[in-house]
Amino acid sequence: MNWPFPPDETPDHVVEHETATWGPLAEAARELVDLCVMSDVDPEEVAAATADVEAAVARLRKVRRTQTLGQEHLPAGRRRPWGNPVIGLRNPIAPPLQVHSVPEGRSESDFHCGPAYEGPPGLVHGGVVALILDQVLGHAVGAKGRPGMTGTLTIVYRQGTPLGDLRVEAWVEREDGIKTWAKAQVIGPDGVTAEAEGVFILPRAIREQLA
């Protein structure tokens, strides 16, 4: 069973062109976010940088989409989730994660969480940990062939997740009709920091389209 989306027929050269156009902007913005919390230049430099950023914002604001990227790319959603806050090419909030999945229902990613994701001193914010776990659980569930919305997400925080290089792994435990149960863990330099279990439900609206 697959989502009832038509196949993504966007030509490769269009996707490549858009990637080359927007990817560097988001990458620069990620560095900007990092430096908003980490730079220690003097106030004159901060004022000059603020003016530069405001000028860039004025340029980008000239044309604004009427739909979000998720809505606009819906048919291509699994190829171009560019606005996604975990994996989105165009979203500076996204670390971003590169998630690798296999059809058996397993997904994994080695990723980096910098200072902009800090919660407790030196540690990743618990909400960010949950965000990443939810996303990668969703990948594992989708890879198995029956994607769904997160119905219930349970997280156990075993130890603080240090900022820096991390790994996340997710796998499907079992499926029963419209429901899929999956587990995931975040791993830091000292082992597992957080574990999650999610129940994913194929929503009623999709079920009715498939019926």
Ligand SMILES: CCCCCCCC(=O)SCCNC(=O)CCNC(=O)[C@H](O)C(C)(C)COP(=O)(O)OP(=O)(O)OC[C@H]1O[C@@H](n2cnc3c(N)ncnc32)[C@H](O)[C@@H]1OP(=O)(O)O
């Ligand atoms: C690749 C991209 C990955 C992205 C991953 C990111 C994941 C996300 O962030 S998804 C966004 C967060 N989640 C949401 O917004 C979901 C909001 N909730 C909903 O849309 C709905 O409540 C939804 C879809 C969970 C269930 O709605 P619906 O399909 O109408 O359920 P309903 O028909 O009442 O129940 C169907 C079955 O599911 C069960 N169920 C319903 N809700 C839940 C729930 N929250 N938790 C567990 N089980 C549930 C019911 O008990 C029922 O079970 P049974 O058939 O055994 O009686």
